[in-house]
Amino acid sequence: MNYRQIIITTIILLLFAISGTALVVYTFDNTRERISANERATLLRKLHQLIPQQQHDNVLLDDTLTIINTPLLGTLEPVTVYRARKAGQPVALVITPVAPDGYSGIIKLLVGINIDGTLNGVRVVAHRETPGLGDAIDEKRSDWIHLFDNRSLQDPPLERWAVRKDGGDFDQLTGATITPRAVVKAVRQTLLYYRDNQDALFAPSAVEQAD
Amino acid sequence: MNDPSYTRILKDGLWMNNPGTVQLLGLCPLLAVTTTAINGLGLGLATTLTLVASNVTVSLIRKLVRPEVRIPVFVLIIASIVTVIELAMNAWLHDLYLILGIFIPLIVTNCAIIGRAESFASRQSVDRALLDGLAMGIGFTLVLVTLGGMRELIGQGTLLAHANLMFGAFGEHLSLTLIDNYRGFLLAILPPGAFLGLGFLIAGINIINARRERKVAIKAVIAGQPAQA
Numbered sequence: 283m284n285y286r287q288i289i290i291t292t293i294i295l296l297l298f299a300i301s302g303t304a305l306v307v308y309t310f311d312n313t314r315e316r317i318s319a320n321e322r323a324t325l326l327r328k329l330h331q332l333i334p335q336q337q338h339d340n341v342l343l344d345d346t347l348t349i350i351n352t353p354l355l356g357t358l359e360p361v362t363v364y365r366a367r368k369a370g371q372p373v374a375l376v377i378t379p380v381a382p383d384g385y386s387g388i389i390k391l392l393v394g395i396n397i398d399g400t401l402n403g404v405r406v407v408a409h410r411e412t413p414g415l416g417d418a419i420d421e422k423r424s425d426w427i428h429l430f431d432n433r434s435l436q437d438p439p440l441e442r443w444a445v446r447k448d449g450g451d452f453d454q455l456t457g458a459t460i461t462p463r464a465v466v467k468a469v470r471q472t473l474l475y476y477r478d479n480q481d482a483l484f485a486p487s488a489v490e491q492a493d
Numbered sequence: 494m495n496d497p498s499y500t501r502i503l504k505d506g507l508w509m510n511n512p513g514t515v516q517l518l519g520l521c522p523l524l525a526v527t528t529t530a531i532n533g534l535g536l537g538l539a540t541t542l543t544l545v546a547s548n549v550t551v552s553l554i555r556k557l558v559r560p561e562v563r564i565p566v567f568v569l570i571i572a573s574i575v576t577v578i579e580l581a582m583n584a585w586l587h588d589l590y591l592i593l594g595i596f597i598p599l600i601v602t603n604c605a606i607i608g609r610a611e612s613f614a615s616r617q618s619v620d621r622a623l624l625d626g627l628a629m630g631i632g633f634t635l636v637l638v639t640l641g642g643m644r645e646l647i648g649q650g651t652l653l654a655h656a657n658l659m660f661g662a663f664g665e666h667l668s669l670t671l672i673d674n675y676r677g678f679l680l681a682i683l684p685p686g687a688f689l690g691l692g693f694l695i696a697g698i699n700i701i702n703a704r705r706e707r708k709v710a711i712k713a714v715i716a717g718q719p720a721q722a
Contacts, residue, residue, distance in 0.1 A: 323587075415679070
């Protein structure tokens with residue numbers, strides 16, 4: 283009798299485990315395609331903020347390059363580059379570097395660079411900076427990130443690529459210096475990387491093919 | 494066990510037995526997220542949805558589950574529901590998901606949900622469990638929005654900032670900057686501000702409850718619940 287109780291109880295628990303898992307599996311299966319389509323659309327929307335649609339005629343999400351082993355871009359993980367071309371000619375690209383020294387961890391960025399080395403713009407895609415202070419680097423929270431629009435390594439000159447507190451040309455945020463300092467540094471490094479590797483970055487996806 | 498009336502369930506969830514200020518459940522997400530009123534609203538809505546779904550499910554299967562394994566079963570149900578909600582939102586309400594997405598995994602850490610499953614839904618009919626989930630969820634949301642609003646106002650001098658993230662273009666008209674050129678009061682935004690804010694909120698509620706009790710002394714004795722925190 284006692285054994286029977288135990289077995290029944292076990293079976294009930296098992297049934298719930300199975301049905302719970304089945305429910306999750308079913309939902310996952312039925313949402314997977316929509317989710318990845320959504321993610322692609324969201325990514326494309328972000329990229330199009332940095333490379334206007336009329337500027338290129340290729341499929342940004344398919345013309346990618348994965349570069350590895352680039353400490354200059356702030357990460358040891360592979361970094362994806364999205365290239366924009368018009369009639370086969372390279373016009374601009376978006377690099378996805380990381381600012382490793384944010385106030386609370388890494389800050390993931392999108393840096394859009396024109397072929398001539400001027401910035402199309404910068405966006406923050408993921409960060410964990412203090413709400414109300416450091417999170418003003420997010421375009422949704424303040425206009426700070428637009429300070430980078432149309433800048434280049436000549437404007438301001440390289441040695442002034444820093445926040446004002448460090449003698450540079452970029453405003454820090456009220457109550458937050460570490461966050462903007464990290465972002466400015468990461469953008470500067472990315473521009474340096476672009477300057478030194480421009481040709482390789484636009485090479486037809488032969489060097490390191492993206493998945 | 495006598496069934497509580499619908500009004501009683503509503504009153505309990507919204508005020509008398511509010512999960513945030515009286516039961517003090519779900520403090521982890523409550524304190525972490527309430528830096529602005531809009532953040533609070535986001536977590537509140539997601540929690541309400543989960544609470545309603547888990548309460549209804551638990552109530553539906555309450556006669557099937559043996560007491561020895563009820564807790565693991567509740568955990569399974571809640572975890573499955575939260576995952577399904579997260580996936581479904583990601584697929585069909587992607588823009589909302591981008592805003593609320595970070596809050597959804599936090600809901601699993603909210604003990605208010607398993608608390609309601611255990612102490613209410615597993616003993617009550619489906620309609621009462623549903624109402625309880627709704628009332629508790631809305632009660633929790635109110636606390637989140639109030640605390641978020643307090644911290645936002647003191648910390649940054651704004652109210653409902655970034656409402657456009659949740660309500661689209663219409664939300665831009667909701668955002669208020671109450672104090673221009675406010676230098677900000679960092680403490681309110683950082684975690685200690687959450688504890689202080691919640692402390693003042695509970696103190697305020699206790700004062701209101703104590704006054705009420707004095708006015709209607711007889712009724713308060715019957716309820717036996719206010720000001721227990």
